[in-house]
Amino acid sequence: MERQLPTLKIEGTTFLVDVEQMVLVHLDDPDTKIRFAEMDNEDTHYTLEYDIAHKDIAGIHTKNNDLKLVEIPRMTQLDAEGMALKYNVPLRGISEKMDYEVMVENPEIAMRMQGKLNRIEIEGHPFYVDFRMWSLRPHNDFSTQGISMEPLHENEQYEYFPEDTVFLYQPKKHELFEPDWSSITELPKDTVIIKFPMLKEMDAVGYAHRFNRPLKEVLLETNFKPVTQAIKRQLSQTTLPELFKENKERLAQEKVQINKDVKRKSRKI
Structure with a gap:
């Protein structure tokens, strides 16, 4: 009930x-x-x-x-x-406590404050959310530094993030793929489309420390979870098909113009 x-x-x-x-x-x-x-x-x-x-x-x-x-x-x-x-804490005496006191008594938040890193699952692989290293570090893969938080943070700053921002991810390499967005006309091989939670949702404690914000404020803005999930998007769920179409049409027009210029020069010669 x-x-x-x-x-x-x-x-x-x-x-x-x-x-x-x-x-x-x-x-x-x-x-x-x-x-x-x-x-x-x-x-x-x-x-x-x-x-x-x-x-x-x-x-x-x-x-x-x-x-x-x-x-x-x-x-x-x-x-x-x-x-x-x-917050998974005893009920007795809770009404006498401040909200923040109860929040940090939560076992998962307490362990994070003691140093245990949060994780995010990306296509079934766990990554450590490491604000000190400013990256998402793949578990048991030392061949890569993982995924920099910088592009994620940039999108949050400019408010592109909430609904429509996605990233191309290479599951075999545990890295993001950054194409030339002005010329890409199809989804690159061995990449999938991923949407990330906001950084503070991945780790409110690390976020508060990184950006010098009171933890009690950040915990009010998020529902703390020690493990979050990156969401896989289908191509049809994004604006990428429109981008691919626009690029194809523009590149085709540019090719036609180049051919015209070449023919014009040939006549002069």
């Missing part, structure tokens, strides 16, 4: 408290969700700039008269049982 989620009223509006996803969900409008990561974490509670008219977090649409600063209890008070289940 699915556990019934507790509720919280904000200025007369009822929200479901979903600590598994770390969000407040509008009871009558489930598409409206307020993430705890969007609030200010004061440790003993959260503060939220709330739009009374839209019954949502304040934004550019919020009028001054509709803006109200409200206090939200910490998740250990809102749903102690949910926090105990989520």
Whole structure:
């Protein structure tokens, strides 16, 4: 039987408290969700700039008269049982603890903080998520340095990452393949199309340390997992067919133009 989620009223509006996803969900409008990561974490509670008219977090649409600063209890008070289940810690006394205290008591997070590296599975092969080396290092393969995090990080910075960014991966070499995107017209042999999770989802602890961010903030933004998965995409699930088509048409036109130029020069000679 699915556990019934507790509720919280904000200025007369009822929200479901979903600590598994770390969000407040509008009871009558489930598409409206307020993430705890969007609030200010004061440790003993959260503060939220709330739009009374839209019954949502304040934004550019919020009028001054509709803006109200409200206090939200910490998740250990809102749903102690949910926090105990989520972080695999004892229920007793949990409501007296700060959210961050409970998070770092989680055995998997505790082991990561003690130095155990997270892993990501790519086409069935485990890679170590190593922020110190700034790479994804393949298990038991010392012939390669693996996959640099730099191109993954670049795409996150420029916000290309969330939905449509994919990479070409060579399973036999445990490396990415970087083609000439201006001339590629088909999927190269022995490559597959891979979509990666965001870096902070692969390892919130390593990410926080690398970018000098408070761990309590990063843990609110992610659901910590010691092992994540890279997702294989089919060609039809990407925009690559359109790119291949555009390149073929452009290269064909360039070839025609080159042939015309050659014939023109031949006539002059």
